[in-house]
Amino acid sequence: MKVYTYKEVASTQDAARRAVNDGESLPFAVVAETQVAGRGRSSHSWASPPGGLWLTLALAVPEIEVVRQAAMVAAHAVSIAIERETSVATQVKWPNDLLCGGRKVCGILAESLVLSDSTTLLIGIGLNVNNPSPSEQLPRMTSLRRELGHPVSLDRLTTVVLDLLVTDMRQLAEQGFSPFYGWIMDRLALRGRQVAVEFNGQRHDGTLVGISPTGSLLLEDGTGSVRAIDAGSIYEW
Numbered sequence: 001m002k003v004y005t006y007k008e009v010a011s012t013q014d015a016a017r018r019a020v021n022d023g024e025s026l027p028f029a030v031v032a033e034t035q036v037a038g039r040g041r042s043s044h045s046w047a048s049p050p051g052g053l054w055l056t057l058a059l060a061v062p063e064i065e066v067v068r069q070a071a072m073v074a075a076h077a078v079s080i081a082i083e084r085e086t087s088v089a090t091q092v093k094w095p096n097d098l099l100c101g102g103r104k105v106c107g108i109l110a111e112s113l114v115l116s117d118s119t120t121l122l123i124g125i126g127l128n129v130n131n132p133s134p135s136e137q138l139p140r141m142t143s144l145r146r147e148l149g150h151p152v153s154l155d156r157l158t159t160v161v162l163d164l165l166v167t168d169m170r171q172l173a174e175q176g177f178s179p180f181y182g183w184i185m186d187r188l189a190l191r192g193r194q195v196a197v198e199f200n201g202q203r204h205d206g207t208l209v210g211i212s213p214t215g216s217l218l219l220e221d222g223t224g225s226v227r228a229i230d231a232g233s234i235y236e237w
Contacts, residue, residue, distance in 0.1 A: 001027050001028060001029065001162075001166065002024075002025075002028040002029070003028070003029045003030075003031060003162070004019070004028065004029070004030050004031070005031045005032070005033075006030070006031070006032045006033070007032070007033050007034070008032060008033060008034045008035070008036060009030070009032045009034075009035055009036075010035065010036055010037040011035050011037050011124075012030040012031065012032050012035060012054055012055055012056040012124060013056045013109060013111065013122055013124040014037075015030045015032075015056070016028075016029075016030045016056040016057075016058045016122050016124075017111075017113055017122060019058070020058055020113050020120050020122075021113070024058075026058055026059050026060045026120065027057065027058060027059035027060070027166065028057075028058055029055055029056065029057045029058070029162055030055060030056045030058075031053075031054065031055040031158060032048075032054045032055075033050050033054075034048055034049060034050055034054070035048035035054050036048075048126065048131075049131045049132060050131065051129060051130035051131035051132070051145075051154065052126065052127060052128050052129050052130070052131040052143075053125060053126075053127040053129050053154060053157060053158055053161065054125070054126055054127075055124070055125050055158065055161070055162070056122055056123065056124045056125070057121075057122075057123045057125075057162065057165050057166065057169065058120055058121070058122050058123075059120070059121055059123075059166070059169055059170075060118055060119070060120055060121075061112075061119050061120070061121045061169075061173050062119070062173055063119065064112060064114070064119055066119075066121060066172055066173055067110055067111070067112040067119075067121055068110075068215065068230070069172060069177045069214070069215045070110040070121055070123055070169065070172065071095055071096035071108045071109070071110040071123075072092060072094070072095060072096070072177075072180065072184055072211075072215055073168050073169065073171075073172045073177070073180050074108045074110065074123050074125065074165060074168070074169070075092045075096070075097075075098055075106070075108055075184070076092075076168055076180050076183055076184065077161065077164040077165040077167070077168040077169075078090075078098060078106055078108070078125060078127060078161055078164075078165070079092070079098055079187070080164055081157060081160040081161040081164050082098075082105075082127075082144065082157075084160060085152065085153070085156060085157050085160055086144055086147075086148060086152055086157075088100060088144060088147050088148065090105065090106075090187070091187050091188070091189040092184050092187050092188055092189060093189040093190065093234070094188065094189075094190075094208075094211060094217050094234060095215075095217070095231065095232075095234075096108040096109065096110070098127075099189050100142050100144075100147050101142065101147070102140075102189075103140050103141055103142035104140055104141050104142070105127065105128050105141075105142050105143065105144065105147070106125065106126065106127040106128070107125075107126045108123065108124065108125055108126075109122075109123070109124035109126075110122070110123050110124075111124070121169065123165065123169065125161065125165070127144075127157075127161070128141065128142065128143035128144065128146075129143060129144050129145065129152050129154050129157060130143070130144070130145045130151045130152060130154060131143060131145075168180070177213065177214055177215050178213060181211070181213055181215075184211060185210055185211060188208075188210060188211065190208050190234065190236055191208055191209070191210060192207065192208065192209070193207070193208055193236055193237075194206070194207055194236070194237040195207075195208045195219070195234050195235060195236050195237065196234070196235045196237065197217065197219060197229050197232040197233070197234050197235075198232055198233050198235070199229070199231050199232030199233070204219055204221075204227060204229060204232075205219075205221070205237075206219040206220050206221045206222060206227070207219065207220045207222070208234075209226060212228050216228040216229060216230050217229040217230075217232070217234070
């Protein structure tokens with residue numbers, strides 16, 4: 001697999017999208033030392049200074065449903081890579097974050113590019129590794145260096161993340177979400193907590209009881225009724 005590395009890009013996600021439109025063979029990855037216009041879900045900005053892992057993997061998928069589930073499967077890949085290389089434990093915050101000690105260490109952005117005869121998954125990873133700890137400005141953020149007290153081999157971690165990411169995305173495309181369901185349920189952040197989920201101006205409150213076998217968030221409203229939510233931003237009360 002080709003890996004394109006850059007000193008600086010606006011966004012690895014946008015660079016990968018342009019490469020697909022220009023006819024680049026799949027799969028490939030884009031990795032940058034810095035992003036000057038990194039972004040997360042809902043066009044939120046993502047600070048991307050040197051020392052972090054900023055990458056996008058582009059690969060063909062058989063159907064659009066894979067894209068909806070890809071962020072949580074990518075969280076599995078990144079979490080396993082972190083544990084193998086650093087022994088730092090993480091939790092999955094639905095739908096697209098990894099937490100260390102309740103603080104965000106990684107954001108994931110899954111997007112699709114649908115052409116006339118194919119669907120391409122663009123899976124973006126923003127992982128705070130050795131970059132300066134954002135905790136002073138953003139107390140809910142952390143980095144692996146902050147958690148460990150020492151730097152991590154960024155080159156080694158990048159290789160492991162990419163290898164696991166390709167493996168997991170191919171398994172998702174071939175076998176669906178079920179191989180990852182149990183692992184994510186075991187590591188689901190805020191499970192049993194009172195949360196609010198907001199999407200398109202609507203808000204749903206309740207107890208987070210888990211995820212469905214297809215990756216939807218399951219929210220109990222207090223009357224015993226459980227609602228499945230496919231998208232949104234989640235906040236603890």
